[in-house]
Amino acid sequence: MSAEAGGGRLHPDTLAVGHGYDPAQAWGAAKPPIVLTSTFVYPSAQAAKDFHRAFFDGATEGEHGGDIPDGYIYSRLGHPNLDMVETRMAALDRAEDCAGFNSGMAAISTLALALLRPGDSLVYSRPIYSGADNLLNTVMAANFGVHVEGVIDACDEAAIRAAAEAAMARGPLALFMLESPANPTAAIVDIGLVRRIAEEIGARQGRRPLVSVDNTFLGPLLQNPLEQGADLTVTSLTKYCGGHSDLLAGSVSGSAELVGRLKALRMILGNHMEPFTAWLMLRSIESLAVRTERACANARVVATFLRDHPKVAKVTYLGFLPEGSPARAVYDRQCGGAGSTFSFTLHGGEAEAFRFLDQMRLLKLAVSLGGSETLICHPATTTHYNIPRERREASGITDGTMRLSVGLEHPDDLIAEITRGLDAA
Numbered sequence: 001m002s003a004e005a006g007g008g009r010l011h012p013d014t015l016a017v018g019h020g021y022d023p024a025q026a027w028g029a030a031k032p033p034i035v036l037t038s039t040f041v042y043p044s045a046q047a048a049k050d051f052h053r054a055f056f057d058g059a060t061e062g063e064h065g066g067d068i069p070d071g072y073i074y075s076r077l078g079h080p081n082l083d084m085v086e087t088r089m090a091a092l093d094r095a096e097d098c099a100g101f102n103s104g105m106a107a108i109s110t111l112a113l114a115l116l117r118p119g120d121s122l123v124y125s126r127p128i129y130s131g132a133d134n135l136l137n138t139v140m141a142a143n144f145g146v147h148v149e150g151v152i153d154a155c156d157e158a159a160i161r162a163a164a165e166a167a168m169a170r171g172p173l174a175l176f177m178l179e180s181p182a183n184p185t186a187a188i189v190d191i192g193l194v195r196r197i198a199e200e201i202g203a204r205q206g207r208r209p210l211v212s213v214d215n216t217f218l219g220p221l222l223q224n225p226l227e228q229g230a231d232l233t234v235t236s237l238t239k240y241c242g243g244h245s246d247l248l249a250g251s252v253s254g255s256a257e258l259v260g261r262l263k264a265l266r267m268i269l270g271n272h273m274e275p276f277t278a279w280l281m282l283r284s285i286e287s288l289a290v291r292t293e294r295a296c297a298n299a300r301v302v303a304t305f306l307r308d309h310p311k312v313a314k315v316t317y318l319g320f321l322p323e324g325s326p327a328r329a330v331y332d333r334q335c336g337g338a339g340s341t342f343s344f345t346l347h348g349g350e351a352e353a354f355r356f357l358d359q360m361r362l363l364k365l366a367v368s369l370g371g372s373e374t375l376i377c378h379p380a381t382t383t384h385y386n387i388p389r390e391r392r393e394a395s396g397i398t399d400g401t402m403r404l405s406v407g408l409e410h411p412d413d414l415i416a417e418i419t420r421g422l423d424a425a
């Protein structure tokens with residue numbers, strides 16, 4: 001795969017720094033230029049025809065012999081900075097190919113539209129990112145006639161099988177759309193188990209359901225869904241990979257065949273990542289390893305403090321999964337670390353939560369996660385406002401639940417402010 005071919009046996013931290021850019025491509029510039037252009041000049045009329053033969057028909061030889069040199073046509077079809085990001089993300093995800101999008105939701109929507117047909121059914125892990133929840137339960141279900149079925153405990157074989165049977169009763173099961181760990185409850189999905197069930201269903205149906213995993217919460221350095229059995233791994237690059245809360249982007253990695261289907265649809269939808277964002281992304285990914293390390297260390301300190309505080313009822317930090325539990329076994333097999341976004345629940349409800357949140361100054365009261373700064377929000381009234389209360393509570397989000405994305409500040413300063421908030425709650 002491309003990590004092997006392009007990156008040899010280099011470690012992910014090393015690939016994150018320079019992979020995908022060769023200074024010889026741009027006057028020897030140590031860092032990639034931003035190629036801000038909408039269109040590209042063809043060297044000749046025949047070259048123009050050959051570029052199009054290569055792009056649309058996969059031709060590798062010129063019509064009159066010789067190789068077709070690398071060349072771009074129009075930025076919506078592809079551009080140099082996008083290629084660099086895709087090469088680097090494919091290497092980190094250990095995939096053949098990667099498609100870059102202008103947001104995580106653009107990536108997820110394109111995946112759904114490319115892989116699902118009217119009458120198909122789909123199983124998704126609950127809770128799933130609220131944008132994906134809306135996509136599936138409104139657009140895909142109502143406008144496109146796709147039957148959607150949720151499964152809450154996706155480490156539990158019986159629960160997954162029951163959801164799959166319910167889905168198949170309504171139409172061929174085309175896709176398991178998973179998110180692990182889930183937002184904001186840190187619920188874990190057993191990716192390998194879902195893949196095994198997908199194989200069995202494939203033998204029965206004559207068409208194997210595909211498995212996609214949203215890897216936003218841990219990112220490519222802490223979890224590799226493709227190695228666990230997923231066909232596609234989706235990342236909202238807006239979060240940890242972007243890492244500074246200053247851009248929106250997304251990616252999907254997998255086999256060249258599947259990613260090629262997404263790229264073909266992306267060309268029609270026009271939702272690719274644009275040059276400046278792609279350039280920022282290349283820069284951000286370089287520090288992903290050190291940011292991940294520091295944020296994870298801080299998160300452990302803050303989560304431990306919260307767990308031991310009398311006003312806190314529950315903390316969903318992955319590092320606290322009980323030894324011997326099924327989720328812990330999957331975590332140990334699947335995850336390289338606990339990440340730095342988790343939720344905690346105060347005793348009481350919205351009033352206590354709001355009193356706590358209104359004390360926050362250093363911790364920014366905002367949705368999103370994975371930035372250098374610590375962000376905190378109240379899911380029930382913000383990120384999950386649109387999800388009906390019953391579905392929200394069934395997946396563990398109550399009026400006292402807060403989501404915390406721990407950043408790179410000194411943990412003592414974070415804990416001092418959290419202490420003030422808890423005193424006020």
Ligand SMILES: *Cc1c(COP(=O)(O)O)cnc(C)c1O
Pocket residue numbers: 103104105106129131179183214216217236237238239248249250
């Ligand atoms: C933020 C997020 C998304 C959506 O990404 P955008 O870049 O905001 O469109 C998808 N999945 C998860 C888990 C997220 O946290």
